[in-house]
Amino acid sequence: MPADFCTLAEAYPTLVIDDFLSVSVPRPGTEALWASEAREDEILQDLFEMGDTEEYVPFPQPGGLISWASSNSGDSFYWRTGPADPDAWPVVARGDNGDWSEFPVGAVEFLAGVYGRTIHVPGMPGDFPGDHPQVLGLSDRID
Numbered sequence: 001m002p003a004d005f006c007t008l009a010e011a012y013p014t015l016v017i018d019d020f021l022s023v024s025v026p027r028p029g030t031e032a033l034w035a036s037e038a039r040e041d042e043i044l045q046d047l048f049e050m051g052d053t054e055e056y057v058p059f060p061q062p063g064g065l066i067s068w069a070s071s072n073s074g075d076s077f078y079w080r081t082g083p084a085d086p087d088a089w090p091v092v093a094r095g096d097n098g099d100w101s102e103f104p105v106g107a108v109e110f111l112a113g114v115y116g117r118t119i120h121v122p123g124m125p126g127d128f129p130g131d132h133p134q135v136l137g138l139s140d141r142i143d
Contacts, residue, residue: 002079002086004108005068017115018133020125023069023107041067043076047094054100056080056092065092068107075124079107095123 001009008015009025016022044058044065056078059066065078074096079089091103091110099122103110113119115129 002089002106004087004106008108008111012135015135017111017135018129020073020128021069021071021075021111021114023111024067041065044078052098053094056100069111071096071124071128073125075121077107077110093121093124095121097123099123 005025008023012023013025014023015025041058044053044067047053048056048058053065057064059081063080063082066081067076067078069077076094078092078094079086080092080102081089083089087106089106091105091107093101093103095101101122103113103119105113105119110119114121114124115133115135117129
């Protein structure tokens with residue numbers, strides 16, 4: 001996994017931004033299990049089989065996508081696993097409207113850009129994040 005994401009996972013065992021965007025991070029000691037589950041993305045596989053992934057392919061194919069976050073409205077966020085250095089993997093977003101976008105940044109820079117409204121993801125709601133967004137860890141959530 002990219003180093004910035006490992007640092008994020010250590011700081012936030014579960015991360016939810018503005019009760020909308022959820023980042024799936026592994027707990028210490030469960031990285032291998034997390035990676036296995038993130039690689040077995042049935043929705044992405046179904047989209048690929050239907051020809052609805054543009055040029056993107058699921059992992060473990062070369063340059064395949066690995067899921068690391070999603071939104072409440074069906075947006076999905078991936079790394080494109082290429083080049084060999086995970087720290088150089090770009091973020092790929094699929095909006096709930098089916099738009100695919102690629103960003104030449106890591107997960108943390110991407111999240112900071114979305115949170116700070118310097119990165120726009122086509123298809124995501126215009127009111128995200130809200131005027132006073134909250135960042136919560138799992139222990140902060142009350143369902």
